[in-house]
Amino acid sequence: MKTNLKLNSNTPLRALASKARKAAAIAVAERIEKSCGTKKRTVREIPEIDRDIRSIFLALNSRTAENITAVLDKPAQSSSCKWIIHIYDRSDLCRQKEEEASYRELRNNGSDRAHLVKPYRAKPTVTYAFYPKASDNAKLGSVAIYGENADSRRKLILKLGTLFGHRVISANIEMGRRPFVDVKLRS
Numbered sequence: 001m002k003t004n005l006k007l008n009s010n011t012p013l014r015a016l017a018s019k020a021r022k023a024a025a026i027a028v029a030e031r032i033e034k035s036c037g038t039k040k041r042t043v044r045e046i047p048e049i050d051r052d053i054r055s056i057f058l059a060l061n062s063r064t065a066e067n068i069t070a071v072l073d074k075p076a077q078s079s080s081c082k083w084i085i086h087i088y089d090r091s092d093l094c095r096q097k098e099e100e101a102s103y104r105e106l107r108n109n110g111s112d113r114a115h116l117v118k119p120y121r122a123k124p125t126v127t128y129a130f131y132p133k134a135s136d137n138a139k140l141g142s143v144a145i146y147g148e149n150a151d152s153r154r155k156l157i158l159k160l161g162t163l164f165g166h167r168v169i170s171a172n173i174e175m176g177r178r179p180f181v182d183v184k185l186r187s
Contacts, residue, residue: 047138053083053130056164060085068125069093075129081144085128092122140166144174145181154181 053072060070073084099119106116126147133141143163145153150173157163157171166185174182 049082049130049132049138049140052140052164052166053085056128056130057085059164060087067091071124081129081131083130085130086124087126087128088122088124092120095120096122140185142185143183145183146178147180150179150181157181157183 057070057072067090069088069090071086071088073086075081075084096119103116103119107113124147126145129144129146130140131142131144133139147153154171154173157168161168163183163185169184169186171181171183173179
């Protein structure tokens with residue numbers, strides 16, 4: 001992918017950041033399309049769930065505040081989950097990147113791992129795990145939403161009646177390692 005980011009002294013920093021986010025979102029979308037198979041597939045041949053996740057991810061990236069970053073992730077092959085979107089605080093990701101670089105530099109210079117402090121690991125503020133329908137693996141069936149204030153998220157989703165443009169059948173708080181909102185969607 002070739003992106004034309006023209007840099008000059010008159011271009012505002014916000015505009016550059018916006019262009020960079022869009023370019024990153026397009027790159028991720030292309031990676032999703034490649035993971036679905038060859039490039040010769042038409043839009044209709046790409047599974048509906050993958051098209052839905054792509055549009056959700058692009059919408060999240062276009063709407064997120066400047067201090068928030070959305071990251072698309074493919075879960076382990078053994079998982080029934082199709083895609084995961086993590087929402088991070090941008091300052092946490094920057095801190096993680098800096099500390100990892102420092103840690104690698106110290107390791108490359110011969111420092112003993114036992115005496116080094118492990119680098120900071122950013123934690124997502126919200127995680128969306130997308131699952132297919134039980135009856136049709138190509139359609140989006142439910143979303144698990146992990147993060148703080150599960151009850152207030154559930155109430156808001158039920159009040160709105162939609163999540164990412166899909167009508168909500170139910171939204172319940174479930175317990176796993178931590179509480180999460182399990183949202184069943186009508187497609």
